[in-house]
Amino acid sequence: MKKAVHFGAGNIGRGFIGEVLSKNNYQITFVDINETIIDALATRGNYQIELASDDKAIIEVNHVTGLNNGKEPEAVVEAVAEADIVTTAIGPNILPYIAELIAKGLIARKAQSINDPIDIIACENMIGGSKFLQSEVEKYLDSEMKDYLSTYVGFPNAAVDRIVPNQSHEDALFVSVEPFREWVIDESMSKNAQDKLEGVIYVEDLEPYIERKLFSVNTGHATVAYTGAFLGYKTIDEAMKDDRVLKQIQQVLTETGSLLIDKWQFDQEAHHQYTQKIIHRFENANISDDITRVARTPIRKLGYDERFIRPIRELASRGLNFDYLAKTVQMILDYKDPKDEESVKLQEMRQSANDTDVLSAVTGIKDKALIEKILS
Ligand SMILES: NC(=O)c1ccc[n+]([C@@H]2O[C@H](COP(=O)([O-])OP(=O)(O)OC[C@H]3O[C@@H](n4cnc5c(N)ncnc54)[C@H](O)[C@@H]3O)[C@@H](O)[C@H]2O)c1
Numbered sequence: 001m002k003k004a005v006h007f008g009a010g011n012i013g014r015g016f017i018g019e020v021l022s023k024n025n026y027q028i029t030f031v032d033i034n035e036t037i038i039d040a041l042a043t044r045g046n047y048q049i050e051l052a053s054d055d056k057a058i059i060e061v062n063h064v065t066g067l068n069n070g071k072e073p074e075a076v077v078e079a080v081a082e083a084d085i086v087t088t089a090i091g092p093n094i095l096p097y098i099a100e101l102i103a104k105g106l107i108a109r110k111a112q113s114i115n116d117p118i119d120i121i122a123c124e125n126m127i128g129g130s131k132f133l134q135s136e137v138e139k140y141l142d143s144e145m146k147d148y149l150s151t152y153v154g155f156p157n158a159a160v161d162r163i164v165p166n167q168s169h170e171d172a173l174f175v176s177v178e179p180f181r182e183w184v185i186d187e188s189m190s191k192n193a194q195d196k197l198e199g200v201i202y203v204e205d206l207e208p209y210i211e212r213k214l215f216s217v218n219t220g221h222a223t224v225a226y227t228g229a230f231l232g233y234k235t236i237d238e239a240m241k242d243d244r245v246l247k248q249i250q251q252v253l254t255e256t257g258s259l260l261i262d263k264w265q266f267d268q269e270a271h272h273q274y275t276q277k278i279i280h281r282f283e284n285a286n287i288s289d290d291i292t293r294v295a296r297t298p299i300r301k302l303g304y305d306e307r308f309i310r311p312i313r314e315l316a317s318r319g320l321n322f323d324y325l326a327k328t329v330q331m332i333l334d335y336k337d338p339k340d341e342e343s344v345k346l347q348e349m350r351q352s353a354n355d356t357d358v359l360s361a362v363t364g365i366k367d368k369a370l371i372e373k374i375l376s
């Protein structure tokens with residue numbers, strides 16, 4: 001069997017990436033710091049995914065194991081050295097912390113004269129995720145290793161779409177997921193495109209796909225979460241039953257849609273169908289998704305190239321409307337989750353500075369007029 005190393009054995013790692021790699025006959029080594037999950041993976045070697053639809057179909061994932069990167073870094077390095085593919089679903093903020101291990105794995109790979117091409121694919125909700133990971137990995141490589149990297153190692157950007165809520169089952173590995181799934185990889189950045197994964201869409205230019213996904217699914221999802229939190233709801237499906245939430249997401253998706261259609265020439269009717277399907281996915285009564293999960297890390301979500309600020313910037317530069325996106329940004333500023341470090345930090349920032357300065361600091365927008373327009 002071919003060997004995969006996947007960093008992040010959480011919701012999407014087990015609930016989607018594991019499924020695809022397993023169906024493609026990979027033996028998967030999950031790497032994580034969660035002891036319960038890693039011990040269970042290493043001991044049992046398999047787990048189950050349930051599709052959250054009325055018939056609740058079960059998918060078996062076999063030939064898996066687990067390594068704890070906090071406790072067994074050498075084994076992780078060796079696994080990367082011997083891998084045929086490396087993937088991550090660990091969170092954008094965590095990528096810098098696993099970069100050194102990946103770099104050491106690649107150094108060991110070269111030392112063992114393994115010259116098979118390999119792709120390292122970051123399956124995170126961010127634009128340019130794999131390229132970002134590459135830049136972090138390169139911090140640990142000398143010029144000879146960088147040459148090896150440019151010859152044998154690809155970092156193709158990717159977009160991954162499947163809603164996998166937080167799990168609470170007796171079986172720590174069991175994961176319930178929505179039936180919908182889409183994984184798109186930028187083939188032009190791959191070094192191993194001859195070994196394509198079945199069930200994955202390969203495209204020559206990922207940008208329209210990742211922007212469509214991030215600025216529709218994730219902008220929409222976050223809008224439901226922050227509006228829902230503002231109105232006192234705890235879960236996404238609960239919030240979706242409120243007409244005020246529904247109106248807010250419809251308007252926000254109309255705004256991001258006007259940008260996506262103008263920028264990428266998506267067919268208007270096809271895009272409308274795409275967004276209506278997303279709204280329907282959020283209403284899935286077989287899934288209970290915590291608002292705190294979808295609204296997590298609000299400072300990241302207010303980033304310059306993230307799901308609200310990039311559409312706002314690009315809509316503003318085209319002279320297009322962004323009133324409802326701005327309204328959601330204001331609700332993000334007000335969002336409070338005492339268990340979320342970024343939410344706590346955001347509220348602390350607002351205690352010692354005015355919102356204009358806070359928004360400018362977290363979004364990276366230097367144009368004060370635009371900041372004022374968002375806040376007005
Ligand atoms: N859940 C979804 O619906 C979904 C869908 C598409 C994309 N994503 C993206 O996938 C990524 C992961 O999301 P998730 O929902 O699976 O989160 P998650 O919290 O369920 O999983 C992340 C995992 O990373 C592990 N981790 C954290 N720090 C680590 C470290 N230093 N070393 C090793 N492991 C570490 C955690 O223990 C956890 O198991 C995010 O970028 C997210 O945006 C999630």
Ligand SMILES: O=P(O)(O)OC[C@@H](O)[C@@H](O)[C@H](O)[C@H](O)CO
Nearest residue numbers: 125160161162163164218221294
């Ligand atoms: O993972 P985040 O924090 O970037 O966003 C939260 C959710 O919107 C996200 O995980 C979605 O469930 C997922 O992106 C659907 O494909």
